Amino acid sequence: MLLIYNAAIRLYFVVVWIFSFFNKKAKLWIxxxxxxxxxxxxxxxxxxxxxxxxxxxxxxxxxxxxxxxxxxxxxxxxxxxxxxxxxxxxxxxxxxxxxxxxxxxxxxxxxxxxxxxxxxxxxxxxxxxxxxxxxxxxxxxxxxxxxxxxxxxxxxxxxxxxxxxxxxxxxxxxxxxxxxxxxxxxxxxxxxxxxDTRFDRVWQNALAPKELPQIAAFKNGQKVFIAGSTWPEDEYLLAELVAGYPGWKFIIAPHEIDNDQLDRLMELLPTESSARYSIISSLNGNFSNLRVLVIDNIGMLSSLYRYGEIAYIGGGFGAGIHNTLEAAAFGLPVIFGPNYTRFKEANDLVALKVGFSITNGEQLTAIMETLVNDDAFYSAANKKILTYVKEHTGATNTILNHIEKK
CATH class of the missing domain: 3.40.50.11720 (3-Deoxy-D-manno-octulosonic-acid transferase, N-terminal domain)
Known part of the structure; x- marks a missing residue:
């Protein structure tokens, strides 16, 4: 079996090397x-x-x-x-x-x-x-x-x-x-x-969140729906949601931020009220007509959630959802696609009725309606999700205490 394993490792290298001629990530890997x-x-x-x-x-x-x-x-x-x-x-x-x-x-x-x-x-x-x-x-x-x-x-x-x-x-x-x-x-x-040490990380981040003045100016006291680590399958549904909720603002942070993917996303959105984050500094703080902000950089997402009321986590129509806990640490109910069952925290959130799995636009709208129109339901979800995250912190201390004794 070891011979097969070692042969597979070398074959993997060859495959990535071939892909490196036309794939950016593979090229960086090599x-x-x-x-x-x-x-x-x-x-x-x-x-x-x-x-x-x-x-x-x-x-x-x-x-x-x-x-x-x-x-x-x-x-x-x-x-x-x-x-x-x-x-x-x-x-x-x-x-x-x-x-x-x-x-x-x-x-x-x-x-x-x-x-x-x-x-x-x-x-x-x-x-x-x-x-x-x-x-x-x-x-x-x-x-x-x-x-x-x-x-x-x-x-x-x-x-x-x-x-x-x-x-x-x-x-x-x-x-x-x-x-x-x-x-x-x-x-x-x-x-x-x-x-899971992620609970420690996200709770730490929520207790001392990074301030983003331009995002605060974009929010301007209005309610914001934040979609993180999205893929095309997610974004088609989100574009419909934008059209159906003119009283809300939306922040979309795609998982892939190359220009082709960003251009495709911008075409889905209403052009007169959408902008990339990288150009808003040229707007001199005038965000009054902006409803949708597309994040075209890496590293902001965990700090964005502090400005939101509801979160959508991408990847659920592909290999699996991305990090739900970053949003949960700020008390945001989370919505995601059907492929979430491999992730313990997502299963926990669904069981607590603060995480919601959807398979189509109709289900997304139905969940949005409940969260938007039922204040008591939303408030209870907010409290339950914060309690859940806080109660699951402490993994780091457990690990450090064990290592110190060795």
């Missing part, structure tokens, strides 16, 4: 790895994140470790360009790299260079050669905010290699008891149910 050079460290603390979402998820632990162990260098790696390109200059790290391809040689060379005393992976990404080499060197490896489901390869009859990979992990900090029980069934006892 060029970023080929150009980087590593700086030798000693007793570094290494954090790995798949992408930007996992960075934000693990950020509370990263910040706490940085403060707790100021004498140790912090090294961050990303698998995806969407994480690396946004956070490559973060002040929270002494070095930021793309994760080298998971080969035995790369694992040995990378660990020789950064010489970590501690390694933390967030949520998922399991790399056999890196994990085995850390285990061989007796380097503590922690998985934080982990979540496991019965359909994953670890729990299949043919998942022996991947189960072995889990055996290289020093300790798992998982989001729920279901994950702990699944791990115990395959003999992995080194597990703590700590919860």
């Amino acid at each position: 060029s970023g790895r080929s150009k980087q050079s590593f700086v030798r460290q000693k007793d570094a603390i290494w954090f790995h994140f798949s992408s930007l979402g996992e960075f934000e998820q693990g950020r509370p632990v990263l910040e706490a470790i940085r403060q707790k162990y100021p004498e140790n260098k912090i090294v961050i790696t990303f698998f995806s360009p969407s994480g690396y390109e946004v956070r490559k200059n973060t002040i929270l790290a002494d070095a930021v790299y793309y994760l080298p391809l998971d080969t035995a040689r790369n694992a040995k060379e990378f660990l020789d260079l950064i010489q970590p005393k501690l390694v933390i992976f967030t949520k998922y990404e399991y790399w056999y050669n890196f994990f085995k080499e850390m285990y061989r060197r007796d380097i503590p490896l922690y998985i934080i905010s982990g979540i496991f489901r019965p359909g994953q390869i670890f729990f299949k009859w043919y998942g022996g290699l991947h189960r072995k990979m889990l055996g290289f992990v020093t300790w798992f900090f998982v989001q729920d008891d279901k994950s702990k029980q699944l791990l115990k069934k395959i003999g992995k006892e080194q597990v703590t149910v700590s919860g």
Whole structure:
């Protein structure tokens, strides 16, 4: 099985290399790895994140470790360009790299260079050669905010290699008891149910939100519907909603912000009352006729929700929804598409009747009508969602306390 795994890793590289000739992300994935050079460290603390979402998820632990162990260098790696390109200059790290391809040689060379005393992976990404080499060197490896489901390869009859990979992990900090029980069934006892560090991150953000004066001027005391991380399937429905609610303002933050995607979105919206965020500074504060603002940058979304009353989270008509908790931390009821069941917090929000899944425009309008016209329902939802987020904080302290004892 290891031969097949190593062959698949190399095949993956070849496929991405082919795609790099006509795909921007693939090109960054290849060029970023080929150009980087590593700086030798000693007793570094290494954090790995798949992408930007996992960075934000693990950020509370990263910040706490940085403060707790100021004498140790912090090294961050990303698998995806969407994480690396946004956070490559973060002040929270002494070095930021793309994760080298998971080969035995790369694992040995990378660990020789950064010489970590501690390694933390967030949520998922399991790399056999890196994990085995850390285990061989007796380097503590922690998985934080982990979540496991019965359909994953670890729990299949043919998942022996991947189960072995889990055996290289020093300790798992998982989001729920279901994950702990699944791990115990395959003999992995080194597990703590700590919860999800994203709750700590979003609650921290909500307690000290970043002020955005231009967004405040756009809101101008009116009610705002905020749609985050949207895809085309979401945006067709949102365009209809804009037309149906002339008394509301809308902020749409697309997941993809290349010009072609932004141009397509702007064509869906009423041109006389829509604008990109990047041009509003030229309007000299005159936002009186603007009803729709399209965010054409990365990094604002988590701060935008403080200005909204209702949130829509994109991705539910594709591979899965994006981060609902950033909006929930501000007490916003959240709406999303049908593909949400893999996300624990989304299931929780639906069960609490503060999260709403829709499959078409009619359902979106019906939910909007309830939230807009039933003040008692909206007020109760607002309180329930804030209570839910606050009660689920604390994962960071659990993780830090465990690490300190080791």
